[in-house]
Amino acid sequence: MRPNTCQVAVIGGGIAGLATAVGLLDKADQAGCDLRVTVFEADDTPGGNLRTLQHEGWQLEWGPNGFMDSEPATLRLVDRLGLGDRLLPSSDATRHRFLLVGGRMMEIPTSPKAFLKSKMMPASAKLRMAGELFIPGRSDLGKAAVDPSTDETVHDFGVRRLGREFAEIMLDPMVKGVFGGEAKELSLAAAFPRMVELERDHGGLFRAMIALARQRRGNKTDAGPSGNLTSFTGGMADLVEALARTIEKSDRAELRCNSPVETITREMDSWRVSGPDFNLGPFTAVVEAAPAHAAARHLAGISEKISTSLARIPFSPMAIVALGFDRSTVKHDLDGFGMLVPGREKSDLLGCLWTSSIFPGRAPESKVLLRAMLGGAGNPCIMDLDDESMVALTLSELRHLLGLKGLPNMVRVIRHQKAIAQYRPGHLALLREMDLEMERLPGLYLTGSSYCGIAVNACVKEAEKVSARVIEHLAELRSTTASEV
Numbered sequence: 001m002r003p004n005t006c007q008v009a010v011i012g013g014g015i016a017g018l019a020t021a022v023g024l025l026d027k028a029d030q031a032g033c034d035l036r037v038t039v040f041e042a043d044d045t046p047g048g049n050l051r052t053l054q055h056e057g058w059q060l061e062w063g064p065n066g067f068m069d070s071e072p073a074t075l076r077l078v079d080r081l082g083l084g085d086r087l088l089p090s091s092d093a094t095r096h097r098f099l100l101v102g103g104r105m106m107e108i109p110t111s112p113k114a115f116l117k118s119k120m121m122p123a124s125a126k127l128r129m130a131g132e133l134f135i136p137g138r139s140d141l142g143k144a145a146v147d148p149s150t151d152e153t154v155h156d157f158g159v160r161r162l163g164r165e166f167a168e169i170m171l172d173p174m175v176k177g178v179f180g181g182e183a184k185e186l187s188l189a190a191a192f193p194r195m196v197e198l199e200r201d202h203g204g205l206f207r208a209m210i211a212l213a214r215q216r217r218g219n220k221t222d223a224g225p226s227g228n229l230t231s232f233t234g235g236m237a238d239l240v241e242a243l244a245r246t247i248e249k250s251d252r253a254e255l256r257c258n259s260p261v262e263t264i265t266r267e268m269d270s271w272r273v274s275g276p277d278f279n280l281g282p283f284t285a286v287v288e289a290a291p292a293h294a295a296a297r298h299l300a301g302i303s304e305k306i307s308t309s310l311a312r313i314p315f316s317p318m319a320i321v322a323l324g325f326d327r328s329t330v331k332h333d334l335d336g337f338g339m340l341v342p343g344r345e346k347s348d349l350l351g352c353l354w355t356s357s358i359f360p361g362r363a364p365e366s367k368v369l370l371r372a373m374l375g376g377a378g379n380p381c382i383m384d385l386d387d388e389s390m391v392a393l394t395l396s397e398l399r400h401l402l403g404l405k406g407l408p409n410m411v412r413v414i415r416h417q418k419a420i421a422q423y424r425p426g427h428l429a430l431l432r433e434m435d436l437e438m439e440r441l442p443g444l445y446l447t448g449s450s451y452c453g454i455a456v457n458a459c460v461k462e463a464e465k466v467s468a469r470v471i472e473h474l475a476e477l478r479s480t481t482a483s484e485v
């Protein structure tokens with residue numbers, strides 16, 4: 001290695017760490033920066049939550065089912081990795097989504113006319129929702145990072161703008177499905193920043209919808225902000241494998257699996273990274289892409305303030321119960337995305353996705369694959385059940401809803417003790433305080449789903465940003481060194 005090579009350590013080989021490493025290599029090339037990247041991953045395989053299990057024709061996702069095809073950073077990454085021809089859009093069936101309301105599965109209406117006819121909510125609740133048009137926008141929106149007292153929960157936002165029934169029937173299950181979280185415990189500004197933007201920029205949600213629909217009419221190519229759920233033919237593992245291959249093929253990068261980092265230390269202007277059987281450095285920069293609870297331990301000796309803040313970001317637990325059935329033993333047509341369950345239904349299910357309807361081909365011929373989600377921040381005790389009890393509970397909940405006859409012929413329980421970061425009220429202020437503290441620690445960066453978005457797309461977008469910041473930092477160091485010579 002040449003003496004001027006900048007060494008960068010990336011801690012964590014989940015999507016955030018892997019995408020950062022590839023971003024660093026690409027941006028170093030563009031900037032003519034001599035750089036070497038080492039990715040430290042605790043497990044024996046990279047990917048973190050992104051793992052696809054293949055078993056006798058069944059294809060199961062360990063974590064995410066896919067990503068929305070609306071994030072340019074992810075589409076750029078897919079293109080960069082040459083994965084375009086492996087992209088797999090979800091089927092048309094996903095337009096039909098269901099909620100459990102009063103013990104019955106009801107389809108979520110997608111047009112105002114269908115909504116008016118739907119029995120999902122009483123007339124008074126529909127009337128209250130229509131009143132949203134006349135509720136003025138809050139004047140203190142967008143200030144949660146500097147003034148945490150203005151940080152509203154997702155539930156309070158829903159009640160304020162659209163009424164309690166809407167918040168409990170429609171918003172609560174959506175939060176459970178995305179975060180495995182509780183609408184009453186999550187910050188709207190941190191978890192759903194787009195909602196805050198819409199209210200701030202348009203004065204309300206219906207006003208925003210009208211304005212955006214008008215804009216879209218003027219721009220026929222715009223597919224809308226949310227996009228379509230997409231995966232790869234080999235599942236999300238395709239993305240991990242392509243990232244890992246790119247890193248391993250590079251003579252300027254190394255992916256070290258089975259390398260659990262224990263501490264990061266600072267020596268003069270550089271960093272060292274150590275674990276049970278390694279102590280490596282000096283690194284000019286360290287990107288901490290492991291979850292906040294792990295980063296809190298790594299950084300305890302560097303900054304107590306940062307470490308304490310990181311440890312304050314909780315994670316929801318979640319269990320996935322994957323069930324495979326013969327098509328003939330399921331009465332329901334499963335023509336849809338699946339069902340989510342509002343907390344007031346007093347069910348142990350967060351929801352159930354009809355995986356083989358979303359991505360046909362994930363189950364063997366004439367079989368269907370279901371993916372039930374249990375636990376979440378509101379029901380952590382469910383994780384204490386053994387696998388057999390968890391499957392029995394899931395079957396007892398789904399049997400009458402989907403008309404299940406007989407037993408599944410494939411069962412798999414996947415446990416995530418720390419599944420998804422929970423952005424509680426005060427999250428944005430916490431991030432701001434950490435940013436201020438990190439100004440005195442040049443060369444140290446935090447990225448990943450613990451901070452600015454839990455979705456795969458958010459991790460990839462942040463990875464692009466953080467890799468650019470690291471390269472900028474290295475360029476500044478080079479120019480300072482050159483001017484001193």
Ligand SMILES: Cc1cc2nc3c(=O)[nH]c(=O)nc-3n(C[C@H](O)[C@H](O)[C@H](O)COP(=O)(O)OP(=O)(O)OC[C@H]3O[C@@H](n4cnc5c(N)ncnc54)[C@H](O)[C@@H]3O)c2cc1C
Nearest residue numbers: 012014015016042048049063064065261448449454455456
């Ligand atoms: C069940 C479930 C379903 C989901 N569904 C979706 C979905 O459909 N769409 C979507 O967009 N998102 C979804 N998500 C969210 C998304 O999967 C995650 O937010 C994303 O994968 C997080 O990536 P990450 O790299 O930040 O963290 P992780 O995937 O957690 O990766 C962190 C990595 O750091 C490693 N690590 C930890 N400690 C150390 C250490 N001490 N030293 C070295 N390495 C360490 C871990 O082993 C891991 O590989 C889902 C998440 C879960 C759990």
